[in-house]
Amino acid sequence: MIKISNTLTRKKETFVPLINGHVSMYVCGPTVYDFFHIGNARTFITFDMVRKYLEFSGYKVTYVMNITDVDDKIIERANKEGISTKEVAEKYTEEFFRDVEALKIKKATFYPKATEHIEEMLELVQALEQKGIAYNSDGDVFFDISKDKNYGKLSGKKLENLQASERSEQGDKKNNFDFALWKSAKEGEPFWESPWGNGRPGWHLECSVMSSKYLGETFDIHGGGIDLTFPHHENEIAQSECSTGKPFVKYWMHAEFLNINDEKMSKSLGNFFTAREVLKKYPAEAIRMLFLQKHYKSPINYExxxxxxxxxxxxxxxxxxxxxxxxxxxxxxxxxxxxxxxxxxxxxxxxxxxxxxxxxxxxxxxxxxxxxxxxxxxxxxxxxxxxxxxxxxxxxxxxxGILLPKSETGDKFNALMSVVLKLRSSLRDKKDWESSDLLRKELENIGIRINDTSQGTKWDLK
Ligand SMILES: [Zn+2]
Missing domain, CATH: 1.20.120.640 (Anticodon-binding domain of a subclass of class I aminoacyl-tRNA synthetases)
Incomplete structure (x- = not known):
């Protein structure tokens, strides 16, 4: 019996999927405006391992990861580089897949893109508006958290601490933690037509829509990095459960942080690096080992x-x-x-x-x-x-995924070692003990141990 620490119930629970023998699983994917960082890699590798272990245990797993291809950061990047948001998103989607493959992460069953699910997102916003949970403020549509009595159940946040009206960048909000379901288009931004005017979807909305489209209104496991618990996952629950009236997810799983030299990774601290940079210096197997040798709920320090x-x-x-x-x-x-x-x-x-x-x-x-x-x-x-x-x-x-691939260098290394051992055996045949011992010592200095046995000389790495 597999047990899962469920963030929602704050308990370790026996895993019972909705459909016997089948697991439906969703993990928040990348926003494709840049290479993903090594902290993201920890999340992706964690849930790759979870998926593979479930499959090893006999479950058929449907694994969905979204690609956020419309977002403030993508727009910012496009403006900076003088190219379209589409070009930015396409480039970094490709780079994402390249890194995922290099990290030995198995491909998801589906990688839905936000821009290809605008219709379904509009339907969800309209449903919430009809129920009086969403409100329009000058073309921005917000989710009214005061209308959701369960709001805060995942993160444990108390609603009274979250309420207070606020003038946001987007428009007038009734409560300061009301979040945008739909954002009106600003000059030069990509937009879609909607009943509230031209605009684009909010980030939280896409995960509610795309998870349910591919996995159903209620599904088994939702994963992500711990930093997504609030507000992102809290908001996903609010949107989905208020529109369907059904539980959204059975088991919420969160992978812990990756710190760099005991500090939180951040661009301003200069300790920020991408998975691609690490992969240039270390094999994927070493990265996977570093992460997986700890439980996914323990913080990891990268040094x-x-x-x-x-x-x-x-x-x-x-x-x-x-x-x-x-x-x-x-x-x-x-x-x-x-x-x-x-x-x-x-x-x-x-x-x-x-x-x-x-x-x-x-x-x-x-x-x-x-x-x-x-x-x-x-x-x-x-x-x-x-x-x-x-x-x-x-x-x-x-x-x-921690065994190094059979490599040409590895084969060459083995061949080289058999040359060295042949040389040593010929020295011993000539009773040149001094040279043969020198050779042994020099090998030991670089971590190769020589062992003389009745079946010949053997070597291993210390
Ligand atoms: Zn998400």
């Missing part, structure tokens, strides 16, 4: 030493896996060891997707493989165990 450590970890695990494969030959059998590991892995992962435990089981498995590799001779039983461990690593990797 160079931590990503370096994560890179070492994925190298170690991959090394054990590759060398194990070489030794095992064809993978077969290993049921017992496989099932034991999977059971431990599931205990962790079933408990609110605790990848910290999942990854500790992966480390145990790699350690066991290394112990087996130290043996000169592998019995039937040893081979069976090795096979089970390798199969487990493959299964865990299908969810975590």
């Amino acid at each position: 160079v030493v931590f990503i370096e450590e994560a890179k070492n970890s994925v190298e170690k695990i991959t090394n054990a896996y590759r060398r194990g494969l070489e030794r095992a030959g064809v993978l077969k059998g290993g049921e017992f060891a496989y099932r034991n590991r999977i059971e431990d892995f599931k205990i962790g992962m079933d408990d609110d997707f605790n990848t910290a435990i999942g990854i500790s089981i992966v480390f145990n498995s790699a350690k066991e493989i290394n112990l087996l590799l130290e043996k000169d001779f592998l019995s039937e039983e040893d081979l069976d165990e090795l096979n089970g461990e390798l199969r487990f690593l493959e299964a865990a990797d299908s969810i975590l």
Whole structure:
């Protein structure tokens, strides 16, 4: 049984989907005005893992992520670069998909775009207006939060603290936290026709509309970064539940922050960087390891030493896996060891997707493989165990994505090591112990350990 920490109920609950064997899941996607930052990458990787674990557990998952392709930031960018908002959105949508693929994130079932769902958004605003929950103020349409007695239930905000009328940028609001469903068009902005004049949809509106269009009026899981809880997700609930009268989402999941060197990431602090920048220096597997070695509800601090450590970890695990494969030959059998590991892995992962435990089981498995590799001779039983461990690593990797791909450099490195070992063995044959020991020491200095066994010399990474 999978348990999920539900932000809405503030409880860890047993996951029971609306339709047996099927999961409907929505995660807030990018606003395509720039490359996405490494904090966004944490959210995307978290929910990629959640989706893959649900699939591994036998569910058929429909996964929807929206693309916000009309927004203030896109307009700003377009004006700055002297190109159209469409061009900005198209460029960064493409870049988004490139980074998603590089981060080994599985494609969503649907990536609906805001600009392709304007009709449905207008229908929702009209429905709310007819119910007297939305009001028009000079072409801007606002949601009246005082008409929604459940407003604040997700974030725990108290309505009385939110009320007070305010003159906003858009127009007159009845309460200061009333939010725009529809914004009237300003000079030079993209617009669509509406009963309230030319304008464009508000950001919160698109998630209510597109999630329900692809997943139904009530669906299972809604995810996003913790910073979206209020007002974005609160507003999604308000819009959807006030129009349908049904519960919007069963389980709300929020991934914690990523801090940079113990500080909140921000452009003004100069500690802001994109996933693309990190991917230039580190493999996707190291980034995934850095994030997934902690539970998604724990804050993570990003520092160079931590990503370096994560890179070492994925190298170690991959090394054990590759060398194990070489030794095992064809993978077969290993049921017992496989099932034991999977059971431990599931205990962790079933408990609110605790990848910290999942990854500790992966480390145990790699350690066991290394112990087996130290043996000169592998019995039937040893081979069976090795096979089970390798199969487990493959299964865990299908969810975590932390095994480095078989690379040309890796192959070259292995070939180079066999040249070095041949050279050392020829030195030993000539009884040139001094040179052979020097070689061993130099290798140790760079983290390669040499082991002489009755079956020849072996090496591994310390
Ligand atoms: Zn959203």
